[in-house]
Amino acid sequence: MARDPFTVVQLSDLHLNPKVQRSIDCLSHLRQRVGAIGPDLMVVTGDVTNDGFRDTDSFAWARHELERFGVPMHVVPGNHDVGAAAVLNRLITHDPSGDVRKEHVDAWLDVYEADRFAVQHGRWTLIGLNSQIMGAGLIDAERRQLEWLDRKISAMQVADQNVAVFMHTLPYMRSPDEQIDDMSAYWSIPPSALQVLMQRLQNVNLRLFATGHVHWYASFLRDPVQHVWCPSMTMAIDDPKFPRGGDKIGFVLHTFEDETMSHQLVEVDIETGETVLFHRKSLDIPGRGTLAFANLALDFTGTLSRDGMLLPGVAPRLIELAKQMRITVMTADTFGKVDDALADLPVEVHIVKTGQDKARMLADLNPQVTVAIGNGRNDVAMVQAAVLGIAVCGPEGMAGELIRVADVVCRDILEALDLLVHRLRIKATLRD
Ligand SMILES: [Fe+2]
The missing domain is CATH 3.40.50.1000 (HAD superfamily/HAD-like)
Structure with missing residues (x-):
């Protein structure tokens, strides 16, 4: 039975701050572009705010502004919303206040009500996860998320359901068994957390990881999983380990239809920061x-x-x-x-x-x-x-x-x- 294609706009790393003109401009530009597409769903894969855990008023403001797009929406948090696992945060800063904490996640939940989601359409189940609590020592929160994921998976008719996972931090950069022994490890969830996640997903038709965090566009296949790195709307970050040519500003439009899935990069022309050379x-x-x-x-x-x-x-x-x-x-x-x-x-x-x-x-x-x-x-x-x-x-x-x-x-x-x-x-x- 053929179904209508299901279209999803993925936005990432907006770093919205009500006091910054660039954020206001970014929102009005996006409202126009997303409005013209009219997707079935909008997913924001984290860093909605710029250090929202330090100034939680920006959570409510960003939510309100995004809701004005008039598109059904799910939002999962990023490191600039709730912090990152200490092992990752300390790779690039000595500032422990950027570690993910229960209070940060609670402040997020107060406004966004959820830090994960599941949406089913035909043969596809889209799952959004809070990558910030993975391997981060917030044992209860992580356990609850995994139990929720287990329930979602067991409710699927596993044999013919395709799964697309949306989250902020990369599951891994190039391959699941890679070992990165330098600062570039910052871009992926801790290896122990990856193991746990992949175990949970091993019995489903995992087809897509759609992520943010890296501020760099990339699309590649690690058979059978397609990886799409959604670019940021604020600036590009160029790590030497990223594949060449991803210094784009914009968002991604995903289309899911029966067995197939595709995506396109939508580049936008707005004033942004310069490309930051990482590492x-x-x-x-x-x-x-x-x-x-x-x-x-x-x-x-x-x-x-x-x-x-x-x-x-x-x-x-x-x-x-x-x-x-x-x-x-x-x-x-x-x-x-x-x-x-x-x-x-x-x-x-x-x-x-x-x-x-x-x-x-x-x-x-x-x-x-x-x-x-x-x-x-x-x-x-x-x-x-x-x-x-x-x-x-x-x-x-x-x-x-x-x-x-x-x-x-x-x-x-x-x-x-x-x-x-x-x-x-x-x-x-x-x-x-
Ligand atoms: Fe970001």
Whole structure:
């Protein structure tokens, strides 16, 4: 039996504050855009307010403003509404007041009445969860949510019900068994909580995780689950572990119909904050100002490799650097070995033909926050354009022309990569 498609607008990370003009503008813009779509449901996946737990009046104001859209709505909280698990919060701040607490959740419930929801339409059940209490030590609240989830699941005709989960924090970034041992762990629920959640969901047709929190748009399939990261309406946050190209402002429109589901990103054009570079170190260089390194663009042949084989010592340095920079390797792949050589390394590979292709790629990455390293003549344009251009003398030599455009010349690639770890060396080399 065919049913009408069920449309859901997912908003996330609005960070609404009644005292901020940008919030008022954001709401009036959204009211128009969402009104024009006329979805069946609106789901807000957290960070509705900007630190609502410190100023709970903003909960009521935000709820009232969102209700004026005239669309049925469910809202689940985010870290800026009720706080985050201490283990996550302390990764980025020493301020314990941002830890999730029972009082914060109670204040939320006073206004929003619920911090989870379930909606059924045809073959689909949409489940909204409070990710902030997962693995956070609020034992009673977490237990009640899990028992509620169990009841919802056992009430489903499991055999043909598809499940879409909406929550603020990611279940995981790339794969359920990943181990993130740095600040980027902040984006996902604690691994112990993920285990508990996946156990609960293992007997349903889990098809979708629709999340917020990261302020970055992404869509990818971890078979059989589609992951959709809803962007923020306030600003983008660029973590080197996020897939490239998600620095969007807007929301997501999901459509559920019989067995199928699809989504589209709806970009909006409003005044927002600048993209925040997360987990990146900047460097003050007297005479050149503050350099921020978000990306590393690398030539492969002759720079990272000899005869197509990765040079010894390169792999561990790339793994370390990938925690701080998104690494793009560009190559004409003269020896046809790049895929093998870079397999399992946290880098993106782009096959390019000419130096112009490399320069175009660099323009795409944003040269103002990109370091480029190369050794050949076809690296000249990208090394010149990058905020920090490094020429290396690889085992296949260095094009003389490169020396004239590079900021720094290194004797080999290991020295060059180490400069990016020990940044004071760059400062010493480049200061006035
Ligand atoms: Fe947020």
